[in-house]
Amino acid sequence: MTVTINVNGKAICGDIAPDLLLIDFLRDHGCLSVKRGCDTSNCGACTVHMDGKPVLSCGILAARADGHQITTLEGLQKEALEFGGFIADEGAEQCGYCSPGLIMECIAMVRECREKGIDNPSDEDIKAYLAGNLCRCSGYEGQMRGIHAFFEWRRSHRDASIL
Numbered sequence: 022m023t024v025t026i027n028v029n030g031k032a033i034c035g036d037i038a039p040d041l042l043l044i045d046f047l048r049d050h051g052c053l054s055v056k057r058g059c060d061t062s063n064c065g066a067c068t069v070h071m072d073g074k075p076v077l078s079c080g081i082l083a084a085r086a087d088g089h090q091i092t093t094l095e096g097l098q099k100e101a102l103e104f105g106g107f108i109a110d111e112g113a114e115q116c117g118y119c120s121p122g123l124i125m126e127c128i129a130m131v132r133e134c135r136e137k138g139i140d141n142p143s144d145e146d147i148k149a150y151l152a153g154n155l156c157r158c159s160g161y162e163g164q165m166r167g168i169h170a171f172f173e174w175r176r177s178h179r180d181a182s183i184l
Contacts, residue, residue, distance in 0.1 A: 022036065022037055022038075022039055022084055023035070023036050023037075024037055024046075024083060024084060024086070024087040025087060025088065026046065026083065026086045026087060026088075026089065026091055027089065027090045027091065028047065028050060028052065028091045028092075028093070028096075029052070029091070029092055029093060029095055029096030030096060033050055037083050037084065039082070039084060040082065041082065041083045041084070042078065042079055042080075042081065042082060042083060043069070043076075043078040043079075043081045043082065043083045043085070043086050043091070044057060044067045044078040044079045045083070046083035046086070047069065047078060047091065047093060051095075052069075052093040052094075052095055053095075054093055054094035054095055054121040055067050055069060055078055055093055055094075055121070056118060056119075056121060056122065057079060058079075058118070058119070058122075058155070059079070059155075060079050061079075061080075062077040062079055062080035063153070063155065064119070064122070064153075064154070064155040065077065065119065065122040065123065065126060065151075065153045065154035065155060066118065066119055066121070066122040066155075067079040067122060068121075068122035068123075068125040068126050068153075068154070069091055069092060069093050069125060070090075070091070070092040070093075070125065070128075070129060071086060071089050071090070071091055072089055072090050073090070073092075073129075073132075074129065075125060075126050075129040077153070093121075093125075094121045094124060094125060097124075097125070097128060100128050101124050101128070104124055104127055104128060104131070104171055105120065105124050107167040107168070107170045107171040107174070108120070108123070108124070108127075108163070108164055108167035108168075109167075110167065110170070111163040111164070111166040111167040111170065112163050113156075113159055113161075113162075113163025113164045113166070113167050115158035115159055116157075116158050118157075119154060119155065119156045119157070119158075122154055123151070123154045123156070123164065126150070126151055126153070126154055127151070127168060127171075130142075130147070130150045130151070131171070131172075131175075133150075134172075140172065140175070140176050141172055141176070142172065144165060147165060147168055147169075148165075151164075
């Protein structure tokens with residue numbers, strides 16, 4: 022089966038097996054930020070954006086992504102650096118394995134908040150949005166502090182913020 026998937030702005034054509042998962046397609050094409058954590062769509066380590074919305078790439082066949090826009094952390098370096106610094110500043114990036122998926126999910130959350138005019142999400146809003154991201158190292162308090170610090174910075178630096 023032949024597919025064409027736009028990955029980080031580049032069309033990638035290839036012959037694939039019908040059972041190839043999107044995570045494997047992406048990693049085979051150099052997107053190593055996409056992590057395999059559980060293979061059950063429960064941990065969030067494999068989060069990518071499909072047509073701008075977060076999806077778990079270990080639970081989607083590559084054939085389903087044919088003709089779609091897929092964005093990985095490699096395609097969002099500026100935003101990832103801007104946002105990721107706030108997480109790291111709070112000591113929430115211990116082993117770093119979950120960070121790419123968490124950052125992908127957070128970038129989607131920030132964009133959605135911007136579209137809805139939300140500039141100060143509550144803890145409950147953030148927890149609901151990030152419910153599918155499993156971090157085995159932390160108690161999530163550092164991530165929450167980093168997310169709130171980012172939103173605070175964003176409110177005070179609207180002109181400088183990429184997100």
